[in-house]
Amino acid sequence: xxxxxxxxxTPTAAAHAVQINADPDHYTPYYAPAxxxxxxxxxxxxxxxxTAVTGSNAQQLAADLVVKIDAGNITGIAPDHLxxxxxxxxxxxHANCGINLAILQVITIAVNTFGSVGISDINRLxxxxxxxxxxxxxxxxxxxxxxxxxxxxxxPTTGADANAIKLLKTLLPLMPAGSATGQVQxxxxxxxxxxxxxxxxxxxxxxxxxxxxxxxxxxSLKADPAKASS
Numbered sequence: 001x002x003x004x005x006x007x008x009x010t011p012t013a014a015a016h017a018v019q020i021n022a023d024p025d026h027y028t029p030y031y032a033p034a035x036x037x038x039x040x041x042x043x044x045x046x047x048x049x050x051t052a053v054t055g056s057n058a059q060q061l062a063a064d065l066v067v068k069i070d071a072g073n074i075t076g077i078a079p080d081h082l083x084x085x086x087x088x089x090x091x092x093x094h095a096n097c098g099i100n101l102a103i104l105q106v107i108t109i110a111v112n113t114f115g116s117v118g119i120s121d122i123n124r125l126x127x128x129x130x131x132x133x134x135x136x137x138x139x140x141x142x143x144x145x146x147x148x149x150x151x152x153x154x155x156p157t158t159g160a161d162a163n164a165i166k167l168l169k170t171l172l173p174l175m176p177a178g179s180a181t182g183q184v185q186x187x188x189x190x191x192x193x194x195x196x197x198x199x200x201x202x203x204x205x206x207x208x209x210x211x212x213x214x215x216x217x218x219x220s221l222k223a224d225p226a227k228a229s230s
Contacts, residue, residue, distance in 0.1 A: 056220050061104040062088035065111070073116045074107070077150070079127040081119060084144065097126035099144040102213045105221045106147055106171060113170055114163065118151035120208055137180075137212035146212035158206045159183025160190035167209060172199050174221040178214030 003009075003017045012027035066089045068074045069082055076082040084097050088104075099122055111117045121129070124136065125143030133139065137146035150156065152163035160183060168181060175198075182204025187193045194201075204210050 056101060058088055058099070058101050058104055059091060061101075061108055062086075062099070065089070065104070065107060068111055074111055075116070075118045075151075077118070077120050079129065081122040081127065084123050084126055094126065096142055097123055097144070098142055099123060100213055100217070102176065102217065102219065102221050103145060103147050103211075106211055109171060109174075109221075110149060110152070110167060113167065114153040116151075116154050117149050118154075119147060120150040121146070121148040137215050141215035145215045145217070146210060148208040148210050150208045152209070156207070157209050158186055158190070159204070159209045160186040160192050160206065164209045165192055165194070168194060168196070171211065171221075172196050175199055175211070176213055176217055176219060176222065178217060180212050182210030183208075 003014055006014045006017070009017075010028070011031055012025050015021070015027050016024040062085050065074060065085050069085065074082065074085075084094075084099055085104075085107075087094050087097060088099060103122065107117070107119070121138055123142075123144035124130070124138035130139065138144075138148075149167070152167060155161075155163060157164045164183070165187075172179075172181065172194075177198060179198075180200040180202060181196070182202055183206060184193070184201035185203045186206035
């Protein structure tokens with residue numbers, strides 16, 4: 001604060017005036033990357049959200065989600081799909097009640113983004129909710145490859161509202177090849193359609209946001225949004 005005109009000089013010059021570095025330009029190459037990091041953290045975009053899911057341990061992710069369930073930050077409706085998360089957290093194996101790792105990561109990012117979410121469906125095979133579509137990611141290949149959010153930030157979602165659009169813009173750059181989302185006609189009717197490269201959109205009821213990965217996919221979400229199109 002005692003350096004004259006510190007607000008108008010370059011950051012590296014201001015630092016040098018205080019620290020007397022061997023190289024007055026020591027901080028120059030680090031400034032632009034630092035600005036990018038701060039912008040991502042302040043913007044709440046996909047780059048920031050991706051940092052919320054750094055691990056690939058399904059049990060640990062589930063355990064962290066159970067803490068949020070118990071705190072009331074994740075709610076559900078009947079039939080209870082949150083127990084599927086609890087079982088994974090406890091290391092319990094229940095036939096046809098697993099949850100895809102990427103879907104656990106999707107849920108983690110969603111609740112970290114909005115503070116609270118409501119989940120209506122995950123593994124429909126586990127709860128015997130067959131709706132006539134054997135290819136559904138809720139059902140196929142053991143089920144648990146999709147999640148339906150009925151509320152975001154304690155507000156019901158239509159799949160086309162501002163919260164839904166924010167969720168999709170945050171998550172879709174991170175979704176692996178073969179992923180899909182519903183409510184395309186809801187967004188079209190509301191005039192909020194999105195161009196989602198590499199992510200299929202389909203019609204679905206306008207009372208939730210549906211996100212899914214390919215039932216055969218076993219990996220994580222993409223950690224680097226810059227590689228989303230690769």
